[in-house]
Amino acid sequence: MMSTDIRKLLAISPKFKSRITGVTTSTYSLVKSLRRKNYDIRMIGLGPTESIPKIHFLKIFQLHKKPDDADYRIFHARRHSDMIFGIILKYFFKTRIKLIFTAAKQRPYSKFSKIIIRYMDHVIVTSHKTTPYVEPIFQKNNKKQMLTVITHGVDTVRFKPSHNKIALKKKLSLDPDINYIGCFGRIRPEKGTDLFINSICKVLPSAPNWGALVVGRTTPKFNKFLNKLQKAVDDNNLESRVIFIDETSDIEDFYKVLDLYIAPSLYEGFGLTPLEAMACSVPVIATDVGYYREIINDDCGYIVEKCEKDMSKHINLYINNTEKLQEHSEKSRLRIQRHFNHEDEVQKILNLYKELQNYKSI
Structure with missing residues (x-):
């Protein structure tokens, strides 16, 4: 069983919506797959998280210290509320985290969305069709290199034909x-x-x-x-x-x-x-x-x-x-x-996490 020690925690996946959506499903799938690879990622937020361990909100006061196996923790946001919470953690509570946002939208972002996205350390876009709507947000800061295209995959173990x-x-x-x-x-x-x-x-x-x-x-x-x-x-x-x-x-x-x-x-x-x-x-x-x-x-x-x-x-x-x-x-x-294999998506995201947080290979 993976340790519950906060010093071992490498990444945080927020969840502030109680209902089940496509975003929720893909988030659960990613987190479970990363944990199967012995990468310590946990969830924070509201409502049940299936079998995935959660971090108590009071634990955020311990996140100003770096984890044992990296220089930073990853905070992976999918929604506005996630990004805002991550920004508060990083800039108000001075936690050692790298902010990642997954963007799938294929239409222009609002002014407010652009403002909070600029605070992200990296953005994953789910297809090349999303890139033109995200890339201009960083052009003023010369941060084009902050984008990575990682296409969604599907868990072919969970989703497979029935034998009967x-x-x-x-x-x-x-x-x-x-x-x-x-x-x-x-x-x-x-x-x-x-x-x-x-x-x-x-x-x-x-x-x-x-x-x-x-x-x-x-x-x-x-x-x-x-x-x-x-x-x-x-x-x-x-x-x-x-x-x-x-x-x-x-x-x-x-x-x-x-x-x-x-x-x-x-x-x-x-x-x-x-x-x-x-x-x-x-x-x-x-x-x-x-x-x-x-x-x-x-x-x-x-x-x-x-x-x-x-x-x-x-x-x-x-x-x-x-x-x-x-x-x-x-x-x-x-x-x-x-x-569109989920394992390919998971490995690409894991590689990106480790690169951003200066993960120390054993």
């Missing part, structure tokens, strides 16, 4: 005779959930062996939006085949029962759900946002222009061609293993 899809469907109380099309993530207009439901309502009436799973959380602000989607399903007499499920920590099980995944977002910074689906051998149809075009090629899915209001044509290409569906299913996981 029928048994898993029964475990999840799903019809074992239905082929499922999935759309996962927050239920709101920006995620394109309405585009998915509208397309499904055109496809399913003539495809009796197919159904749909919509998995994700709806905040009170979008309850009317959800009600509208459910009414569309009811109006088409599809309520037994289109199932809405609240967010779950066991999301990988729902990917494993799918035969096709739809990512209909109107905007994404990067977009992890296609990676997770493809790792489970599920081909993907996605809008042309985020990093989707780089993830999905002609061997494992289709890219649709985000201005298109109907994806039913592309869905039918798979429903009416089981050979293509099977071929793309097999190639989807291979593409993830070769180009």
Whole structure:
């Protein structure tokens, strides 16, 4: 078991949001992987952190001393609140930390965002598409070298095909005779959930062996939006085949029962759900946002222009061609293993951490 001694602590990963998001999932995955490599990283913040050890807030008063095995600790931020907390730790409490921010946004940053990002010691951008929005922030300070492109990967041990899809469907109380099309993530207009439901309502009436799973959380602000989607399903007499499920920590099980995944977002910074689906051998149809075009090629899915209001044509290409569906299913996981493996991402981040903190190799 790894030591709880604060002197051994090498990195801190903050968490100030209680709900589960793509950022939360990728953070947990990274921290767990680093700890498996005997790199002492812990979390600080609010709410549960699964099996990952947390630092008590009072421990921050001990962070002004350098750790045993490096000159600095790493503080890895993902959100504004994380960056602000890190800035307070470094400049008000005089802790020996290097501030890292992971940026995925593919649109201009606000003036406030630019101000706090300038305090970072290094920025990881998740794709070359993000670089043009971050690079100018540092040009005045001649800090272009502070950027590193590290593309997200997916844990192919957690996200993998099921050995018995029928048994898993029964475990999840799903019809074992239905082929499922999935759309996962927050239920709101920006995620394109309405585009998915509208397309499904055109496809399913003539495809009796197919159904749909919509998995994700709806905040009170979008309850009317959800009600509208459910009414569309009811109006088409599809309520037994289109199932809405609240967010779950066991999301990988729902990917494993799918035969096709739809990512209909109107905007994404990067977009992890296609990676997770493809790792489970599920081909993907996605809008042309985020990093989707780089993830999905002609061997494992289709890219649709985000201005298109109907994806039913592309869905039918798979429903009416089981050979293509099977071929793309097999190639989807291979593409993830070769180009978007989580272990590659972890090793690149670990190397960056050690370089920034002057890690002392034993």
